[in-house]
Structures are given as C-alpha cells and as structure tokens.
Amino acid sequence: MNYKNAIQNPIFKIISEAAKDLNLDAYVIGGFVRDHLLDRGLHKDIDIVAIGNGITLAKQVSKKLPNKPKVQVFKTYGTAMLRYEDMDIEFVGARKESYNENSRNPVVENGTLEDDQNRRDFTINALALDLSNENFGNLLDPFGGVEDLQRKIIKTPLDPDITYSDDPLRMMRAIRFATQLNFTIESKSLEAISRNKDRIKIITKERIVVELNKILGSKVPSVGFLLLEKTGLLNYILPEITALKGIDEIEGQRHKDNFYHTLEVVDNISLHTNNVWLRWAALLHDIGKAPTKKFSKKVGWTFHAHEFEGAKMVYQLFKRLKMPLNEKMKFVQKMVFMSSRPIVLAQDIVTDSAVRRLVFDAGEYVEDLMTLCEADITTKNPRKFQKYHNNFKIVREKIIEVEARDHVRNFQPPISGEDIMKAFNIKPSREIGQIKEVIKEAILEGDIPNEYEAAFELMLKEGKRLGLETS
Known part of the structure; x- marks a missing residue:
C-alpha cells in the first residue's frame, strides 16, 4: 500500500534526493507513520533510518536545504539531528542491537532495515515508509502494525519477555501509549510486564519521570496508573500511591479506598487543567493518609494532619525520583498542604475573615487550589455532589469580592x-x-x-x- 499523501512535505523529497546522491536507501519510521495512520495530526518529530551512515545523510540533506540548518551530531549514539521549519528530524543508520542484563544501553552494530524494525518496541512503531524514488511512499509493515492500529492493540514485534527485559523502559512506554491512544495492551505483553517488573530498577529515575509525566498529561491518566498498579510497576515507582490501596474495617466502620479516590481526583482535574504540576498535586494530595491512618472508637477512622505529613512526603518523593527540587516542587507541596482548606470553608458559613486567610496563604495559587478541591469531590450521592459544588461556587464568589476589596493576594504590608x-x-x-x-x-x-x-x-x-x- 502506498502512502505518498503522508509525506507530501517537500522535506521528504529532499531526503530522498540526498539518499540517492549517497547511493543509500532511507525510510521514515516510527511515530510519524503511526500518527499519520491514526489521523492524529502532523507529528513534529521525524525519525529517518538510513541503510548506511545516518550522520552523512543528515549533512547531505542540510546542504540541499535553503537555510543550510546546523546538523547536531551525537557520535555516542551514531545519530544526527537537524531542524527544518517546525520539525525535528533525526537520522540514524539501520542497526541491530544486543543487550546485557545490567543495562538498557545496547551493543550496536550496523544492520538491515529488517534488523532495525526488529529492535523497535511495538508493532505500531515499526511501520516504515520508503523514501526511494522507485517506491516513494510504500509502507513496510513486517509485524502487522496496521492491523494492530485498527484493533487498538499494543504488542511487541518479538517475544515480549525479551523486548521488556532488554529495555525495561519499554514497559512504561507500553502503558503510556495505551493511556495516550486509548489502546489495550495485548494479554501476553501485559503478562510479560508483570513478570519483568523488577527490571525497572535498572532504569534511571529521570527516564521514568518522563513517562510518568506523559501518562499524567493524558486525557484519562487513571488508565495508566491502573495498569501500573496491575502490573506491579507502581509499587517500585510510587509506593506512596499503592500504600493508599485497600479498605480497613474495625467494629463495622470502614473508610473509602484512597487509591481509587485519588485516581478519580486526577481524572477530574484533568478535565480542567493541562498543568502537569497541578495534576501531580492531585495525584499526591492524599499520600499522607497512609502513615496517619488511625482508628478511634469515638470517631472511627481518622487521618489527622495528613496534609502536613503529605507535604513533607512530596519533598522526599521528588528527591527520590530526581525531580526538580525548585518552585515546581514547592507548588505541589503547597497544594497538598492546603488541599483541605477550601473543603472546610465550603462546609461552613463562609466568613470574609476565613476567605482572606485562604487567599493570603494560597497567594497566586488560589485558583489552582480551588480547582484541586473541586476535583476532590468524588461522592456518588447526587445531592451531596451538587451541594459541595454550590458551596465552592459561593467560596469562589467570596474570593473575588474579598480580593477586590482587601487586596490580600501576594500580600505586602502597608507599613514596612x-x-x-x-x-x-x-x-x-x-x-x-x-x-x-x-x-x-x-x-x-x-x-x-x-x-x-x-x-x-x-x-x-x-x-x-x-x-x-x-x-
């Protein structure tokens, strides 16, 4: 099947001509092809595989472009990149890889297109379009990737145990793609993730966080977190979240399952914000409940000072995952620490004084805090749900009124x-x-x-x- 329409941009003809000059074959492979077939719009990152030297091809392409863009060469990886208009184009020679047990960094040697497609993580990412003059736009699909796209399946080209053991980050990527695309991970592949979950320990924290952020940035993040929990990966990555799972019962008194509640809150907030750090706050807003959970015969289950404990845990979690210990972390801490404040306000008579203190303490983040607290309403009782939202509406109106009159947001005392x-x-x-x-x-x-x-x-x-x- 021919997909010339996918590669109508002049850059592909230029790459084709440059490849012909060098007497080598070149292909567009991976995400660009996948997203075109899914009609997800133009993919801005383009991967080009050359049967030969990818760096040489990149330099030849640059010579043919009017502005002669700079070619960035990454000798360690044998790749080169250039920017054309709003696209980042990466060039690499076809290769085959072999792995040792303690590293996801493979031993690389030159290979064929077949070798290169074999090393891809999923069938839907092994699709390639031919850029040669004779076969321009022809699709090469050795693993049935098009059929998997139609069936909405995430599947590895080769044995999933080998694929995931070789590069354990692919387990996170499988879950991330399933979340972003609303696909199902093939059962054999999902079982292989569970079997190989402990291999995630060899992956750097930074790479794991990149995938976590993409899952959190998805339309329905709970899909990914449920898969992470089901496969056992979540316990290695975010044990603070899995610790919230389960319901205890003493003397007939139970508490809600804070794990599933948390995922509901994350999904709720994702309807209203793309701010990944506010989504992190939603994910972590109840982490202090596991260590503070106690049972009292008088009042039942309590989680006293869980916001304070949770805010402290945010710092430890960010540090462990090598996330930025800067204003982003402080923002998440503040949201977790203050996460119950508007809820208390919404349940009582809203006084000007209480609203002033809320605005003073939250400062420029008061809108974010209100968004988080509204997302925290997960009751299935329609009357209570409506009541809480109506009360929050009153709080929001009071914030506007008090702020217009008293100017306490980012408060600076009138007397120095x-x-x-x-x-x-x-x-x-x-x-x-x-x-x-x-x-x-x-x-x-x-x-x-x-x-x-x-x-x-x-x-x-x-x-x-x-x-x-x-x-």
Missing part, C-alpha cells in the same frame, strides 16, 4: 519595617516584627482595611502598648 523604625526612632528589633504581625492579623480579620492610614494608626497604638515613643 523601615516605617516603624523611623516612627519610633529605633533600630532593628523584635518589636518591629510584633507590630507587623498585629497589623497583618488586623487586616486578615477585617478589623482595619488594607490601607496605609489605618495601618499607620494601628502601628502607633501598638507601639505605645509596647512602650515605644514616637520621634
């Missing part, structure tokens, strides 16, 4: 430490902090407006109480 030192002719001291705290509390309680004159008057009054005299 310099103002206090000047007014009382004093040097830096404990009293300055005390006065600033009193002013802040008065604004948050609504006792004074967030304005200079009112704050100055309160400063004088508090200074007098502390025995300070104006200069």
Whole structure:
C-alpha cells in the first residue's frame, strides 16, 4: 500500500534526493507513520533510518536545504539531528542491537532495515515508509502494525519477555501509549510486564519521570496508573500511591479506598487543567493518609494532619525520583498542604475573615487550589455532589469580592519595617516584627482595611502598648 499523501512535505523529497546522491536507501519510521495512520495530526518529530551512515545523510540533506540548518551530531549514539521549519528530524543508520542484563544501553552494530524494525518496541512503531524514488511512499509493515492500529492493540514485534527485559523502559512506554491512544495492551505483553517488573530498577529515575509525566498529561491518566498498579510497576515507582490501596474495617466502620479516590481526583482535574504540576498535586494530595491512618472508637477512622505529613512526603518523593527540587516542587507541596482548606470553608458559613486567610496563604495559587478541591469531590450521592459544588461556587464568589476589596493576594504590608523604625526612632528589633504581625492579623480579620492610614494608626497604638515613643 502506498502512502505518498503522508509525506507530501517537500522535506521528504529532499531526503530522498540526498539518499540517492549517497547511493543509500532511507525510510521514515516510527511515530510519524503511526500518527499519520491514526489521523492524529502532523507529528513534529521525524525519525529517518538510513541503510548506511545516518550522520552523512543528515549533512547531505542540510546542504540541499535553503537555510543550510546546523546538523547536531551525537557520535555516542551514531545519530544526527537537524531542524527544518517546525520539525525535528533525526537520522540514524539501520542497526541491530544486543543487550546485557545490567543495562538498557545496547551493543550496536550496523544492520538491515529488517534488523532495525526488529529492535523497535511495538508493532505500531515499526511501520516504515520508503523514501526511494522507485517506491516513494510504500509502507513496510513486517509485524502487522496496521492491523494492530485498527484493533487498538499494543504488542511487541518479538517475544515480549525479551523486548521488556532488554529495555525495561519499554514497559512504561507500553502503558503510556495505551493511556495516550486509548489502546489495550495485548494479554501476553501485559503478562510479560508483570513478570519483568523488577527490571525497572535498572532504569534511571529521570527516564521514568518522563513517562510518568506523559501518562499524567493524558486525557484519562487513571488508565495508566491502573495498569501500573496491575502490573506491579507502581509499587517500585510510587509506593506512596499503592500504600493508599485497600479498605480497613474495625467494629463495622470502614473508610473509602484512597487509591481509587485519588485516581478519580486526577481524572477530574484533568478535565480542567493541562498543568502537569497541578495534576501531580492531585495525584499526591492524599499520600499522607497512609502513615496517619488511625482508628478511634469515638470517631472511627481518622487521618489527622495528613496534609502536613503529605507535604513533607512530596519533598522526599521528588528527591527520590530526581525531580526538580525548585518552585515546581514547592507548588505541589503547597497544594497538598492546603488541599483541605477550601473543603472546610465550603462546609461552613463562609466568613470574609476565613476567605482572606485562604487567599493570603494560597497567594497566586488560589485558583489552582480551588480547582484541586473541586476535583476532590468524588461522592456518588447526587445531592451531596451538587451541594459541595454550590458551596465552592459561593467560596469562589467570596474570593473575588474579598480580593477586590482587601487586596490580600501576594500580600505586602502597608507599613514596612523601615516605617516603624523611623516612627519610633529605633533600630532593628523584635518589636518591629510584633507590630507587623498585629497589623497583618488586623487586616486578615477585617478589623482595619488594607490601607496605609489605618495601618499607620494601628502601628502607633501598638507601639505605645509596647512602650515605644514616637520621634
């Protein structure tokens, strides 16, 4: 079957001509072909396999392009890359690979197109389009990848035990593709992932996180996390999440299964945000419940201070997975720590003071916090579901009203430490902090407006109480 329509972009003709100049064959392979056949739009990363030297082909292509783009060469991997318009095009020579048990980095040698297709992770990623003049656009599909696309199946070209053992990251990729494409992993392949799950330990944390982020970024992330749990991979990667699984019962009192609740929250929030860090917050918002779970005869199951414990666990989790210990991590921590605050507000009479404190503490992230808390409503009782959402609507309206009047988001006190030192002719001291705290509390309680004159008057009054005299 011919797919010339898939490679109408002039770049493919240029690659074809460059390959002819060098007397070698070249093919488009992998994700570009797969996504075209799935009608997923233009794939911006294009992989070209040359039966010969891929780096030489990349340089020849660059010479033929009007702007002569720079060719990045990665000698270690025998690959080269250039950018054309908005596409990243990677060139590699066809190769065959052999692995040893302790590394996912293969021993590589030159090979045929068949060798190269054999080393691919899945049948749907082994599809290739011929770029030679005579067969331009012909599809090479040795493993029935087109049929697997039609059947929505993730399957390895060769024995799945060998495929996954050789490169255990492929287990994560299988689950990621199943999640992104809404495909099913073939039963033999799924069983092989369970058998080889402990091999994931040889994969770097950074590569695992890349796949986790892609699963979290999918339309329905729970699909991937359920597969990770079913195969046993999740316990190696995120044991804090698997620890939430299960329901305990004492004296007839039970609590909800926080694992499945968590996945519901992640799916809920994914309907409203593409922010992967807010999705991480949804995934981790209840991790403190496992270590804080206790049973009391008086009140039943409790999870006291689980938000505080969870926020501490976020740091440890990010550190273990070698994720960024920067503002992104602090954002997730803050969301986890504050995850119950709006819920408490929504259950009671919403006071201006409580809303001011919420906005003050959440700062610029108050919208994200509200989105997380609304996603946290997973009750199956229609009356309760509607009631909670209506209450959150009231909280949101109150936030807008209070913020417009009191300006407490990213709060800066109207009176600075310099103002206090000047007014009382004093040097830096404990009293300055005390006065600033009193002013802040008065604004948050609504006792004074967030304005200079009112704050100055309160400063004088508090200074007098502390025995300070104006200069």
